[in-house]
Amino acid sequence: xxxxxxxxxxxxxxxxxxxxxxxxxxxxxxxxxxxxxxxxxxxxxxxxxxxxxxxxxxxxxxxxxxxxxxxxxxxxxxxxxxxxxxxxxxxxxxxxxxxxxxxxxxxxxxxxxxxxxxxxxxxxxxxxxxxxxxxxxxxxxxxxxxxxxxxxxxxxxxxxxxxxxxxxxxxxxxxxxxxxxxxxxxxxxxxxxxxxxxxxxxxxxxxxxxxxxxxxxxxxxxxxxxxxxxxxxxxxxxxxxxxxxxxxxxxxxxxxxxxxxxxxxxxxxxxxxxxxxxxxxxxxxxxxxxxxxxxxxxxxxxxxxxxxxxxxxxxxxxxxxxxxxxxxxxxxxxxxxxxxxxxxxxxxxxxxxxxxxxxxxxxxxxxxxxxxxxxxxxxxxxxxxxxxxxxxxxxxxxxxxxxxxxxxxxxxxxxxxxxxxxxxxxxxxxxxxxxxxxxxxxxxxxxxxxxxxxxxxxxxxxxxxxxxxxxxxxxxxxxxxxxxxxxxxxxxxxxxxxxxxxxxxxxxxxxxxxxxxxxxxxxxxxxxxxxxxxxxxxxxxxxxxxxxxxxxxxxxxxxxxxxxxxxxxxxxxxxxxxxxxxxxxxxxxxxxxxxxxxxxxxxx
Numbered sequence: 001x002x003x004x005x006x007x008x009x010x011x012x013x014x015x016x017x018x019x020x021x022x023x024x025x026x027x028x029x030x031x032x033x034x035x036x037x038x039x040x041x042x043x044x045x046x047x048x049x050x051x052x053x054x055x056x057x058x059x060x061x062x063x064x065x066x067x068x069x070x071x072x073x074x075x076x077x078x079x080x081x082x083x084x085x086x087x088x089x090x091x092x093x094x095x096x097x098x099x100x101x102x103x104x105x106x107x108x109x110x111x112x113x114x115x116x117x118x119x120x121x122x123x124x125x126x127x128x129x130x131x132x133x134x135x136x137x138x139x140x141x142x143x144x145x146x147x148x149x150x151x152x153x154x155x156x157x158x159x160x161x162x163x164x165x166x167x168x169x170x171x172x173x174x175x176x177x178x179x180x181x182x183x184x185x186x187x188x189x190x191x192x193x194x195x196x197x198x199x200x201x202x203x204x205x206x207x208x209x210x211x212x213x214x215x216x217x218x219x220x221x222x223x224x225x226x227x228x229x230x231x232x233x234x235x236x237x238x239x240x241x242x243x244x245x246x247x248x249x250x251x252x253x254x255x256x257x258x259x260x261x262x263x264x265x266x267x268x269x270x271x272x273x274x275x276x277x278x279x280x281x282x283x284x285x286x287x288x289x290x291x292x293x294x295x296x297x298x299x300x301x302x303x304x305x306x307x308x309x310x311x312x313x314x315x316x317x318x319x320x321x322x323x324x325x326x327x328x329x330x331x332x333x334x335x336x337x338x339x340x341x342x343x344x345x346x347x348x349x350x351x352x353x354x355x356x357x358x359x360x361x362x363x364x365x366x367x368x369x370x371x372x373x374x375x376x377x378x379x380x381x382x383x384x385x386x387x388x389x390x391x392x393x394x395x396x397x398x399x400x401x402x403x404x405x406x407x408x409x410x411x412x413x414x415x416x417x418x419x420x421x422x423x424x425x426x427x428x429x430x431x432x433x434x435x436x437x438x439x440x441x442x443x444x445x446x447x448x449x450x451x452x453x454x455x456x457x458x459x460x461x462x463x464x465x466x467x468x469x470x471x472x473x474x475x476x477x478x479x480x481x482x483x484x485x486x487x488x489x490x491x492x493x494x495x496x497x498x499x500x501x502x503x504x505x506x507x508x509x510x511x512x513x514x515x516x517x518x519x520x521x522x523x524x525x526x527x528x529x530x531x532x533x534x535x536x537x538x539x540x541x542x543x544x545x546x547x548x549x550x551x552x553x554x555x556x557x558x559x560x561x562x563x564x565x566x567x568x569x570x571x572x573x574x575x576x577x578x579x580x581x582x583x584x585x586x587x588x589x590x591x592x593x594x595x596x597x598x599x600x601x602x603x604x
Contacts, residue, residue, distance in 0.1 A: 027500040028550065029538040034479075035059025035093065035516045036531060039523075043072035049081050049092075055529050059091045061140075061516045062131065064124055067097040078130040085131070092131045093138040093476065093514060094389075096124040098145045101372040102365045102401075105146075109174035109368070118372045125380050125389050137389040138476045138514065140444040143369060143411050147401025148176075150362035151193060155457030166196050167361035172298075176361065197360050205354035212291045213346045219284030220339035226277035227336075240264070240271065249278050250333040282332065285339050292345045302355035311352040318348040365401055366410050373411065374418030377440045381423075391415075392476045394444035397487045398452035405450070405469035408443055412473050415441050442475035445506065448518070451497045454484025460498050467505045474506050477515040479534065489521040491530040493537035 036055070038048035040063035052060045062081060064070035085092050099121060103114025121141055128139050152165040166179045179200060181191040191199070227242045240248070251257040252275045261268045296315065303311040322341050325334070373391055380388040393411055396403050402411055416437035423433035450466050481495035482488040492499050506513065519530040534540075535551035542549055 027503050027538065029503065029515060029540055031535055031540040031542075031551075032058045032544070033512065033515055034531075034534060034538065034540065035061055035091070035514050036529070037061040037095065037516050037518050038063045040065035040069065040095070043069050043077075045073055046077050046080055046084070049084060049090075052529075053084065053088050053090050055531050057531055058089065059093070059514050059516070060085070061093045061095055061514075062128075063095045064128070065095050065098050067099060067120060070097050070124065073127075075127065075130065078127060082131050082133075091514065093516065094124070094128040094131060094140070096121055096128070096139050096141045098142055100145045100147060101141065102144065102147060102368040103372075104176075104365070104368075108176060109169065109364075114368055114372060118375055121372065122376050122379060125376055125391070126383070129380075129384055129387075129389055132389075133384075134387060136387065136440075138392050138444075139389045140392045140394050140476060140478075141373070142394050142396045143403070143408055144365065144396055144401035147365060148178075148361070149399055149401055149403065150360060150365060150407075153456065155462075162190075163193055166193050168197055168200060168358040169361050169364045170358055171364065172357070177358070193360060197358055200358050201356055202354045204357050206350075208291070208295055209346055209350055212288045212295065212342070215284050215288035215291070216339060216342040216346065219281040219286075219288060220336075220343075222281030222284065223278050223335060223339070224281075226274045226281060245271075245274075245278075246333045246336070249275055249335075250331065253279065253282075253332050278335075282335055285335060285342065288342055289338060292342055292349075295349055296345065298355050298357070299349055299352060303352070306353075306356075308353060314348055314352055318345060362402070362407065366407070366414055369402065369411050370414030370418055373415035373441060374422065377415065377437070378419050378422045381419075381436055381440060382426075388440055390439070390475055391441050392444040393442070394478065395446055395449050395470075397449045398456070403449065404453070405466040409470055409473060412441055412443060443470055443473040444476040444478060445470055445474045445502075446478035446480070446518070447497050447499065447502045448478070448480030448482050448489060448495075449487075451482055451484050451495070452487065454496075460501070463498055464501050464505065467502050471505045471509050474510055474513060477503075477506060477513050478518050479515050480518045489519045491517070491519050491522055491533035491537060494533070499537070 034057070036052040036057050036059070038045055038052060038060065042048065045062050045064075049060050049062060064073065081092065084090070097120060099117045101114070101117050101121065103109055103111060103117055105113055125139050128137055131137055148167055149165075150167050151163055153161050153163050156162045163181055166181060167176055168179060169176050177200075179196050181193070181196045183190050227245055248257055248260060248271070251260060252272075257275070261272055264271055296318075299311070300315050302308075303315060322345065325337060325341055373393060377388075377391045380391070393408060393415070395405070395408050398404065402408060416434075419437040419441060420430065420433040423436065424430055428436075445467065447467075450463060453462065453466070479492055479499075480489040481492050481497045481499075482490060483495045488495070503515075517530055517534050519534075522528075522530045522533075532551065537552070539550050539552045541547060542551060
């Protein structure tokens with residue numbers, strides 16, 4: 001009977017005069033386009049697939065969602081699932097592992113983490129190809145998994161979109177920071193995201209310059225103090241000049257000044273003490289010079305990348321000025337000249353545009369995730385050609401990173417662009433590269449996930465607007481319902497997802513897209529397949545010819561006023577528990593066969 005078996009006990013009927021039930025979503029979807037997702041918590045995907053096929057569904061999405069569970073699925077099992085689908089005429093799709101495609105972790109970002117995620121996802125695509133080696137298997141990956149929402153946008157009491165939080169990333173270190181746009185009362189307006197990031201870049205740049213300037217001036221002051229104090233005089237006679245002290249200092253730091261110091265007799269201890277003061281200032285100056293080098297390199301790289309000729313000219317002029325002094329930079333006797341050049345350098349860096357140290361996390365995440373998706377799609381195309389799996393990028397629950405339509409669309413467009421660039425570099429024509437990119441990279445649109453923007457103050461109008469933005473890119477659909485506040489997964493029609501409006505828009509671009517039921521919460525709590533509820537909600541026709549009757553018309557029909565109570569107690573119950581010798585089970589002396597009622601074991 002399987003886990004999905006349920007007795008046909010009378011469950012009550014819908015009120016006979018309520019004509020809305022049975023057509024309450026108002027949109028019919030052929031049952032052949034509706035699929036079921038397997039349970040991702042087990043590696044026994046053969047049994048999960050067979051259970052879904054046993055319900056009569058014609059599409060099954062194999063779940064390799066949990067990375068460690070996915071690694072526990074043998075390749076032989078994938079081959080067996082493929083054979084099972086062929087025997088039964090069932091179409092298969094695949095949900096890949098939930099990993100973070102950008103390479104972002106709690107510790108920040110680094111390229112190694114992104115490459116690890118790419119390899120893990122590539123493995124899933126390569127293995128998934130076994131499920132449909134002669135066609136384009138749809139493989140779904142989330143656009144993010146664990147990435148915070150780069151920009152938190154809410155609808156305020158006046159109905160305006162307001163950005164409350166912005167995440168930024170330091171591209172050099174991979175570290176993140178959260179910023180809140182502030183009200184500029186002088187201009188009478190709220191900062192936008194660009195202004196917030198620019199402000200952070202300016203503050204960071206000037207703070208670094210301030211640090212270099214402070215240490216440079218501190219070091220120069222200390223050195224000057226040492227030089228002046230060391231001009232020890234006996235009456236009007238100067239014992240040692242600044243120039244002599246600097247030469248002596250050069251010998252002192254190399255450990256060769258002891259003999260020279262003895263020549264100063266009683267003044268030697270005082271001069272030695274001032275040498276130590278100069279050492280202290282020297283350390284400050286050399287630290288500030290190293291920091292100046294880093295800032296100069298950062299500024300030059302940023303000016304080159306941006307193509308800012310004016311800033312490049314200023315930096316090149318300073319480089320020419322300081323060039324003659326660089327060969328003597330390690331000469332302790334030239335330490336006072338070093339301080340002057342550091343101050344000059346700070347002035348130049350202060351006059352140019354602040355480098356883009358921080359960038360909006362959204363832009364950064366789109367760039368890095370598109371590296372991953374573009375690479376996976378192209379590597380698969382190189383291996384499998386026209387039978388390459390389709391990389392379908394899903395919007396995660398609203399409130400996660402890259403979860404809204406505009407962000408998802410940007411990821412897809414950037415991934416396609418990188419696919420095209422790679423293809424052209426290997427001799428593929430631009431026309432063919434573009435054609436394959438559009439075919440092999442698209443979106444999985446989860447209507448339940450996007451419905452969660454309701455908790456940010458949005459309603460049905462904005463939800464439909466999200467689907468309008470992404471519809472041309474959609475290859476695949478995930479169906480689940482909720483009330484817009486928590487990531488619950490109910491059958492369609494049991495929450496407030498505007499299913500009819502979503503599907504009408506999506507069908508304009510891809511009417512044949514498979515629609516996969518993802519209702520983990522329903523199965524968890526009610527232990528039944530959601531197939532009948534979904535067929536009923538979507539008004540699916542019972543027979544392939546697509547005419548009536550429809551599932552919504554017969555759902556609960558046996559309980560109507562004029563049809564009696566229906567199969568209140570099915571024959572199975574009378575066979576097992578009914579009176580009469582012939583209907584008693586064998587363990588009670590009867591003839592009814594089946595399972596032992598006590599142990600559940602099959603009876604011979």
